Amino acid sequence: MSEPLVEFDDVLTRYEPVIGLETHVELGTESKMFCGCTTAFGAEPNTQTCPVCLGLPGSLPVANAAAVESTIRIGLALGCRIASWSRFARKNYFYPDIPKGFQTSQYDEPLCTAGHLDVEVDGETYRVEIERVHLEEDTGKNLHVGGATGRIHGAEYSLVDFNRAGIPLVEIVTRPVAGAGAKAPEVARAYVTELREIIQTLGASDVRMEQGSLRCDVNTSLAPVGSLEWGTRTETKNVNSLRSVERAVRYEMRRQAAVLDAGGRIVQETRHFHEDTGSTSPGRSKEEATDYRYFPEPDLVPLAPDAEWVEKLAAGLPELPAARRARLREEWGLSATEMAWLVNAGALGVVEGTVAAGASPADARKWWLGELARRANDAGVELTALPVTPRQVAELSALVAEGTVNDQLARQALDGVLAGEGDPRAVVESRGLAVLGESDELVAAVDVAIAGAPDVVAKVQGGKVQALGALVGAVMKATRGKADAATVRRMLEERVLGS
Ligand SMILES: Nc1ncnc2c1ncn2[C@@H]1O[C@H](COP(=O)(O)OP(=O)(O)OP(=O)(O)O)[C@@H](O)[C@H]1O
Ligand SMILES: [Mg+2]
Ligand SMILES: [Mg+2]
Known part of the structure; x- marks a missing residue:
């Protein structure tokens, strides 16, 4: 009717x-x-x-x-x-x-x-x-x-x-x-x-x-x-x-x-x-x-x-939802809009779990409201339906914090986690994603970059220090993003400028 x-x-x-x-x-x-x-x-x-x-x-x-x-x-x-x-x-x-x-x-x-x-x-x-x-x-x-x-x-x-x-x-x-x-x-x-x-x-x-x-x-x-x-x-x-x-x-x-x-x-x-x-x-x-x-x-x-x-x-009542939201907003430094978004996504618990598993509130927020929200959106699923646990997200942010991976490698590690390859640390291992330290491999890549661009080296030595960026880029590319950019820059400076 x-x-x-x-x-x-x-x-x-x-x-x-x-x-x-x-x-x-x-x-x-x-x-x-x-x-x-x-x-x-x-x-x-x-x-x-x-x-x-x-x-x-x-x-x-x-x-x-x-x-x-x-x-x-x-x-x-x-x-x-x-x-x-x-x-x-x-x-x-x-x-x-x-x-x-x-x-x-x-x-x-x-x-x-x-x-x-x-x-x-x-x-x-x-x-x-x-x-x-x-x-x-x-x-x-x-x-x-x-x-x-x-x-x-x-x-x-x-x-x-x-x-x-x-x-x-x-x-x-x-x-x-x-x-x-x-x-x-x-x-x-x-x-x-x-x-x-x-x-x-x-x-x-x-x-x-x-x-x-x-x-x-x-x-x-x-x-x-x-x-x-x-x-x-x-x-x-x-x-x-x-x-x-x-x-x-x-x-x-x-x-x-x-x-x-x-x-x-x-x-x-x-x-x-x-x-x-x-x-x-x-x-x-x-x-x-x-x-x-x-x-x-x-x-x-x-x-x-x-x-x-x-x-x-x-006196025995537990903390009620409104009070909990107000407290978490304060503790996590969220805007009202971010909090509303998380509540709507039913994702307070996963962020809380990530913090409880050792991530800083800033990192937990960055992962869930940033990269993970994007992935969920692209996949057309609820944020909490992504096949990654709060503990794994905390592990990802620990890997970044300790310098084992940079942001880009961490995203690749997340790919592996979402694909069911295991915990982040295991994925970093199996996919060979760890940032290169000052290893023989990195020294070799730096030397190749210097040898391959004498004109750039001359510019830098002539005072155009910003030209060094091109060499950093070449090393990063050669190591497929696995090097730490700051380390690469320091190594190049030592060799090109002798400082
Ligand atoms: N004019 C109105 N417009 C919209 N809601 C109203 C209006 N007048 C009363 N209400 C709401 O209707 C509801 C009435 O519920 P209440 O349980 O008191 O009575 P009931 O529905 O007649 O009884 P029962 O429990 O047997 O269903 C209350 O939530 C009240 O706020
Ligand atoms: Mg009624
Ligand atoms: Mg009634």
């Missing part, structure tokens, strides 16, 4: 976009949220269930302390206020993948509230306010089988796998973000990117979007420029790549503008994102919170994290 779309730039002439992100993260705890079943991914369907996560009558849940701890740490990393008293609630709705007929979630008493996350897009900082971070449980998975199309409506029957039901799920909800204008799609993506990196740094989840351990619902609305009221949002569900987050916002902006231009109204609904076309299509019209008949979960005691524990968790 193709819908009318307004050109992206054209949208901004009449409308202001507002975005909001709900991110669900499956926590990497050993066991499920309210029972002892394992959370391991990829097992045979329905082999990781018990009466609690199947919602059998009479079974009683117990909250997983490790999941509560992870949620608080995520809240702390986002600068949230941590509640001293918090409760679970039942979110009632009927769907085959929720065995209990309700999802145990948090409603008006979440664990964490009022945080923020700053993200950078094209050198501008955007503050994304966090409304709340709460703990809930994941649903099971419906599998639609058979039928002409294999899709939900064409399926002959559906199966349900409850292995995922009850896995701890943290939901991080932003407040509406206005004022990003044309950058709204990129701000949405930058936010999810940064959030994902924070959670990864905390070790709270493996945050694999393609496996669904991090999933994003992307809310988008448009309001006429200058309007005091926000427009009606649509909610694009379960967007499962960073690129898709950006595309979903972009598409919804263009689609909604066309609806509004034609005098239509946006209905509050969920929408599905289609990777292949980058478009969205309608899902179900959205329940209001009242439709869920939320009420406090009677089977679980309230959570009351004590202040001392929360303080201890705060």
Whole structure:
């Protein structure tokens, strides 16, 4: 189904976009949220269930302390206020993948509230306010089988796998973000990117979007420029790549503008994102919170994290990505653009590894942002996909620093490394790339150059010292770049000028 779309730039002439992100993260705890079943991914369907996560009558849940701890740490990393008293609630709705007929979630008493996350897009900082971070449980998975199309409506029957039901799920909800204008799609993506990196740094989840351990619902609305009221949002569900987050916002902006231009109204609904076309299509019209008949979960005691524990968790937080980037920029002397480029290339780790393996930050930066970036670009691959390790790059720069090779020979050694010939030192050996010292071979080459150019020698001796360059060049050529130019120059001076 193709819908009318307004050109992206054209949208901004009449409308202001507002975005909001709900991110669900499956926590990497050993066991499920309210029972002892394992959370391991990829097992045979329905082999990781018990009466609690199947919602059998009479079974009683117990909250997983490790999941509560992870949620608080995520809240702390986002600068949230941590509640001293918090409760679970039942979110009632009927769907085959929720065995209990309700999802145990948090409603008006979440664990964490009022945080923020700053993200950078094209050198501008955007503050994304966090409304709340709460703990809930994941649903099971419906599998639609058979039928002409294999899709939900064409399926002959559906199966349900409850292995995922009850896995701890943290939901991080932003407040509406206005004022990003044309950058709204990129701000949405930058936010999810940064959030994902924070959670990864905390070790709270493996945050694999393609496996669904991090999933994003992307809310988008448009309001006429200058309007005091926000427009009606649509909610694009379960967007499962960073690129898709950006595309979903972009598409919804263009689609909604066309609806509004034609005098239509946006209905509050969920929408599905289609990777292949980058478009969205309608899902179900959205329940209001009242439709869920939320009420406090009677089977679980309230959570009351004590202040001392929360303080201890705060003190134990690792260095977060933004702080790490700021520190490395300082230590490595990178410009903001260089840092942004490295982050984008996912290459912070390889540069860090090169420094850790003994290279100076200046050398590590020179190799990765210079020669290696060029090679990756020429080969049309990611920088980190080049078949060279940080340790090998450090070895290359050590070979240059100790004078075994010059820059040109080092690049030839890199050729060998990339061709799979082994470590740099081994390649220097096997390809015979070491710089020539004041060896018999070099003395001979110097003598040949002098004998072959009496006119140049006469010029130099007559006072035109700069003419010596021609002789240096001849020696370098004769030794195929393996000589050290400064050594050659000194040897020539000794012989021609007797100094
Ligand atoms: N006018 C708007 N335009 C864009 N985003 C909005 C707008 N109003 C609210 N939002 C965003 O929509 C999201 C709503 O998420 P929230 O979890 O509060 O409710 P929900 O989507 O109705 O519930 P559920 O968790 O059941 O999906 C928030 O991120 C919020 O910032
Ligand atoms: Mg939602
Ligand atoms: Mg939500």
